[in-house]
Amino acid sequence: MPGITREEVAHLARLARLELKPEELDHFAGQLDDIIGAVARVSEVADQDVPPTSHPLPLTNVMRPDEVRPSLTPEQALSSAPAQEQQRFKVPQILGEE
């Protein structure tokens, strides 16, 4: 799976809200290429009859009953918020919509 372009890295960086310098784009393109290449080798040995693994544990249906448990107090919830107002998390202006 070769050929991660710097445009693709720039796109991923934008989605991840990372600010990358132009020289970093090339640097990470190469690195990502290596990583994807290494992972792609798995598919060379894994045949159709080997399902992809997302969880290493052979568990399913781990659930809890619908019973209320204590929440944090608003003070606790907000204790590490950089800014707050009216018992709410205060965030900067949201851009990019309407």
Added chain:
Amino acid sequence: MTTTTDLVSYEDALASYDPVMGLEVHVELGTKTKMFCGCSTELGADANSQTCPVCLGLPGALPVVNATGVESAVKIGLALNCEIAEWCRFARKNYFYPDMPKNFQTSQYDEPIAFNGYLDVQLEDGEVFRVEIERAHMEEDTGKSTHVGGATGRIHGASHSLLDYNRAGIPLIEIVTKPIVGAGERAPEVARAYVRELRELIRALGVSEARMEMGQMRCDVNLSLMPKGADKFGTRSETKNVNSLRSVERAARFEIQRHAAVLGAGGTIVQETRHFHEDTGSTTSGRVKEEAEDYRYFPEPDLVPVAPSRAWVEELRAGLPELPLVRRNRLREEWGISGTDMQAILNAGALDPIVATIDAGADAASARKWWMGELARSANESGNALDELAITPAQVARVTELVANGDLNDKLARQVIEGVLAGEGTPDEVVDKRGLKVVSDEGALTAAVEEAIAGNPAIADKIRGGKVAAAGALVGAVMKATRGQADAARVKELILQKLGAAEG
């Protein structure tokens, strides 16, 4: 933002194009706790008083799935005639927006818990339209933002926003239709009927109250047009969070007219989200839609797969209630009313109150009469829904019982209902307090009848001569004399008896 949008008339749009719709409905489940943590979902709590490390996305916190949330999802899937996955996973939908403190929403991606179903919906004229269901999957709601500093609480022009995460993590089921093709000019009507049928279904299952005005059920309307006769879909727009049945219909209609204008002028439709404005019935541009891959979905590593056993699925299937369309058709036949009458009952939101009133002992015709008459009028005047009126189905049933026993006539019964609605107590208390009883004292009635005959000799003669219909005037006189508190049927009997005329 206030530039006017070019529209063509609805008729012209439909003459040239076929609409294709896709409806995405989010239903907030009525579970006691959130989908992945034990925080309460109770409405109206203090801001940020129902959060914990899991729903705040604090490092190291581990989610655990709410069993009732999964059960509700399976029930919804079954009621929508879907297949239920034997094995499925949750997925992270990654995006940066302050309404989710985790920077991702836990959802399902390529392995929804339910898929490939359908819902039959009935239009106003009784025609049944089958809407195919693509999938129903489990996910979680986001927090609530308040935008501060702008003109009207909108994002536009706001200086900052405030977040309350009480809602973040409340279980949502997203139900997605397959493209709805072939509805033609009835597309907006189909959209409305679908959302209504879905709402009735969700309520019948008891998994949510699905009150749209409270945001417990929200609809996104995807719409595109293709030239008549074509089979390749056009580019769609997605109108988000349309929150009433009427708005669903209006939004679809508006978008048909807008798309047709753009396409007709040789333009192209931008794939974007749009906002619906209740006041004008129009939509405006939101944001250009991110491609699905931009969300970088991947299987949620912190939650193990859900694998509903076939035995459990069958148990849930067997326990499904009678579904709304089936129930409506059954009741319509039992009551012997027309489809139009049933539609009117549905539109008034009167079906459940009527059924509850019958269950409380009233006969069907009386229950319908009061809910669709006096009570509907009262609800209309006060701007309430029928089930918000200050009278219970059991109380309405009691009023019908008092009428059936001859203790009240219709006129008095109306006053009793008026009293109950005004908070004067139960029907019996209102009867006592207001002194509303049919005059059943035969002596007093006979005296009033004799007085009426003596006062109207000409009419009395007509009745003696066989004109039974003329008795109405004398009944009126007696009713007037007793201030409406007489049993009109008994009065008529007495009059005819006195004058030696037989009924009919």
